[in-house]
Amino acid sequence: MAIKKPDNWENVKAAAEREKLPVGAYICKILKAGVRTYESRDGSSTFEKLEIAFDIAEGDFSGHYKKDFDAQRGEDKKWKGVLRQYLPKDDGTENDEWTKSALKALIEAVEESNIGYHFDFEHEEQLKGKMVGILFRNEQWAMGTRNGWKAQPFRALTVERVRNGKFTLPADKPNKNAVSIDVAADTDDFATIDDDEDLPF
Template sequence: MRKYGNWDKVKAAAEFEQLPPGGYVCRIMGAEVKEYERKDHSGSFEKLRISLDIVEGRYKDFYANDYRAQNTEDKRWRGVLELYLPDENGANAEQEERTASYLKAAIEAIEESNNGYRWDWDERKLKGKIVGCLFRSKEWEYEGRGGWRTEALRFIEADRIRQGKFKVPAAKPLKKTSDSVHTAPMTTPENVEIIADDDLPF
């Protein structure tokens, strides 16, 4: 077997453990409004993209540890909750109302978790705020590969997490087809080397 030329500098893969679905107290690491193009190229839509990490319990700093463990050039922060923003174009009033309702529920959960904080439509001020977040398992499939990942689903008041007053969201499987991929759950690193905070993207 030929020796790999960069062997002495290669970092060994970390041991992986997937974040269990459930409720966690989180800190918002950053928030931004992002614009996306519709799949049918008929226009664009916006989402409020909120990056977060767990701040209490066994899985504290889970996403920071995950980020530090990524060895590829396209490192990305995986702890993200995205909320659709109402487009207010009048095309679908019922959908706009539902979208606004989900956004308001998330904002109220943040307000209730941070004494004295009131939402003023400046998403940058969400950074550093504490909030409870429910996570679920979601099946994925891409280019012949697939598995399960844990994703942020919605915000609730942080004290509800601390008091155990929540239900773990049901898993969301793919709609099955004859050629669906069935593999073991995708895992996320937990036991990784901790390095300086200035390595993080926030």
Template sequence: MKQFSGYAPQKMQIKETLPVGAYVSVIKDAEEVEIGSYHALVLLVDIAEGEQKDFFLRDYKAQDGEDKKWRGRLFVNVPTDDGSEKDALTKRIFNDTIACIEDSNPGYHWNWDEKSLKGRRIGHLSREKEWEFNGKTGWRTELCFVKSVDDIHNGRYKMPQRKPLAKSVSSDISYGSFGEPDPQGDEDLPF
């Protein structure tokens, strides 16, 4: 057998999974991004307290290859100001997120500069979410439901249920005059 380049005996690491729970994190970075037809505020976070402290940093360092990803992400949809019911919900969620950040960081007030969020503390919950890829399914932990640090410390939250994949609808079902359901409906909101 001919030795190949890059040979080094090394055991493969098993990817650690963040347990479902309530966490206090620090915002490592924040950016407004365009995702399809809408914008989202993406908060890159890492666990700041407890047994899982620095979880996402450890996860990032353990990844091999050029496609490393920071997996500690919270997505907050940015309102479109179109007056729709969906936008009203988006505004409530965005406002709640900012209120939780302000409450968790005395003296901080949102100034519409997402970079000012870096280094701020935030509370959040995580839940199990089912995934599907190439016909295979499984469960992963996703970050969701922003809370204040005080709410996390004092147990003022309700843990979310698992989020299974949306059931596929048979194509022979008639929707009458209602048309097709919105695949981007409220069920996929990150909070």
């Protein structure tokens, strides 16, 4: 039986092979930054995150997220390179103090990576164009009965530390909703159970 040639075949773009990003640390450029408000799972409260969209700026994987974005064919294209940092509530809890410490580490990493820059806490959009190191960890995804592993942004560090290799890879993060963890790490499909969404770009 012959295969019917699809309409407009000459202009159809072949699906590109998705590049797999290894776990590690990369020198990145911030492309966009903003604060987003989330609702808790039970709807009883809200919380905020500083969301930083970036792309890898140097090395073999330079432009990784731009390539990924361009390769997406659906109308709901999403920019996958996003580092999310919880913002403190100043509620006096131990968890809030940890959040403050994590935020300070992020801000200091950006300031030390961009001589003369000082974050003013009023214009997070001015983070655009700044350089920063980003450490990635292996995170497990789960979708139905399928699951696998993917390198995801974990935290910021200085560009100098990335260049000098002065960082330690974080432990892998399993997904409690995964049916099995014995799936190859190079699976192409990727979804998370978290309520975070990738930024349209």
